[in-house]
Amino acid sequence: MTNIERPAVRPADPRFSSGPCTKIPGFSLDMLNDAPLGRSHRASVGKSKLKAAIDGTRELLQIPEGYRVGIVPASDTGAVEMAMWSLLGERKATMVAWESFGAGWVTDCVKQLKIDADVVEADYGQLPDMTAIDWNTDVVFTWNGTTSGVRMPNGDAIPETREGLTICDATSAAFAQDLPWDKLDVVTFSWQKVLGGEAAHGVIVLSPRAIDRLESYTPAWPLPKIFRLTKGGKLNEGIFKGETINTPSMLCVEDYLVALDWARSVGGLTGLMQRADANAQAVWDFCESRDWIANLAEDPATRSNTSVCLKFTDGRIADASAFAKAVQKRLEAEGVALDVGAYRDAPAGLRIWCGGTVETADVEALMPWVEWAFHAELDAQAQAA
Numbered sequence: 001m002t003n004i005e006r007p008a009v010r011p012a013d014p015r016f017s018s019g020p021c022t023k024i025p026g027f028s029l030d031m032l033n034d035a036p037l038g039r040s041h042r043a044s045v046g047k048s049k050l051k052a053a054i055d056g057t058r059e060l061l062q063i064p065e066g067y068r069v070g071i072v073p074a075s076d077t078g079a080v081e082m083a084m085w086s087l088l089g090e091r092k093a094t095m096v097a098w099e100s101f102g103a104g105w106v107t108d109c110v111k112q113l114k115i116d117a118d119v120v121e122a123d124y125g126q127l128p129d130m131t132a133i134d135w136n137t138d139v140v141f142t143w144n145g146t147t148s149g150v151r152m153p154n155g156d157a158i159p160e161t162r163e164g165l166t167i168c169d170a171t172s173a174a175f176a177q178d179l180p181w182d183k184l185d186v187v188t189f190s191w192q193k194v195l196g197g198e199a200a201h202g203v204i205v206l207s208p209r210a211i212d213r214l215e216s217y218t219p220a221w222p223l224p225k226i227f228r229l230t231k232g233g234k235l236n237e238g239i240f241k242g243e244t245i246n247t248p249s250m251l252c253v254e255d256y257l258v259a260l261d262w263a264r265s266v267g268g269l270t271g272l273m274q275r276a277d278a279n280a281q282a283v284w285d286f287c288e289s290r291d292w293i294a295n296l297a298e299d300p301a302t303r304s305n306t307s308v309c310l311k312f313t314d315g316r317i318a319d320a321s322a323f324a325k326a327v328q329k330r331l332e333a334e335g336v337a338l339d340v341g342a343y344r345d346a347p348a349g350l351r352i353w354c355g356g357t358v359e360t361a362d363v364e365a366l367m368p369w370v371e372w373a374f375h376a377e378l379d380a381q382a383q384a385a
């Protein structure tokens with residue numbers, strides 16, 4: 001029996017979910033009092049809020065001039081699907097996946113759109129060889145694999161001159177990792193991730209090359225109204241000024257505006273990246289000094305600073321999945337970590353969200369609890385044997 005004592009300190013906020021992610025520090029519903037509830041989103045007050053959300057996104061993410069930023073329906077999934085259905089099919093595609101969400105985009109492309117595509121895959125924990133990809137095809141990939149904790153280290157593998165478009169699902173990267181805009185033609189994300197906003201609204205960012213494609217190519221398949229980015233063969237510019245395709249929630253818009261203000265107050269993009277880095281470092285340091293837990297990401301350069309995925313490596317563990325679930329349950333029962341189980345399709349383990357809305361002191365307070373829960377569960381396993 002190891003008989004480790006319960007740590008003295010609990011995280012002030014036990015919310016470490018990878019989406020919806022914990023809200024900004026100090027959040028309260030009172031902060032949303034300025035939401036124009038019961039008013040039309042087409043009224044000037046609604047339009048100005050939507051425009052502020054678009055402008056704030058551009059400012060904070062440092063999106064270059066000439067790129068369009070739009071708020072679209074159905075969260076990040078809506079934004080990715082809209083991009084794929086509107087842009088793919090003009091040329092061959094390459095679908096790149098190294099975890100569950102990327103794999104979902106592969107299925108849509110191959111089984112639903114049925115277009116000519118190469119599929120490039122890697123196991124959980126690994127990144128495929130991105131330098132071996134033919135970037136003259138349209139390439140669809142995820143910047144940060146939320147369910148494996150493996151991210152693109154940078155955009156070096158993507159050539160500046162390429163004939164294909166790069167369509168990048170960056171939902172768990174935007175506001176935490178540097179996105180090389182010149183290498184990315186479509187970037188999508190949802191408010192519910194790094195800024196701790198609400199779900200159901202997606203953001204799509206289009207490069208001038210993506211806009212050219214939209215205006216010069218019409219897919220062979222019909223497009224439902226909520227996917228349509230063009231009108232009469234031209235880009236529907238209204239979408240990128242806040243004239244959303246259908247009705248957005250002005251409460252969610254207000255919540256996003258409040259999160260953007262908070263992001264400015266912590267130093268903007270640099271501040272947000274530093275916060276995520278410090279959080280992830282606290283987990284990495286903990287794992288580094290233990291021989292029973294490790295990062296799922298094999299190459300340190302690809303370790304995510306948002307969705308940090310961990311696996312238990314102790315040889316005494318009989319059933320990896322049951323063990324990880326039991327540890328998670330203990331953490332939850334103690335009220336020190338909510339929603340930290342590995343994603344349902346991912347290898348057994350823990351996933352600790354480290355995006356900027358999480359406080360480093362809370363990550364630091366959680367780590368001794370992980371140690372406690374690990375030993376408590378090992379003891380329970382030994383006793384049951």
Ligand SMILES: Cc1ncc(COP(=O)(O)O)c(C=O)c1O
Nearest residue numbers: 019075076077101142146171190
């Ligand atoms: C990489 C990735 N893509 C897509 C999604 C789906 O996002 P949403 O539910 O906001 O549409 C998620 C959600 O976790 C994700 O992590």
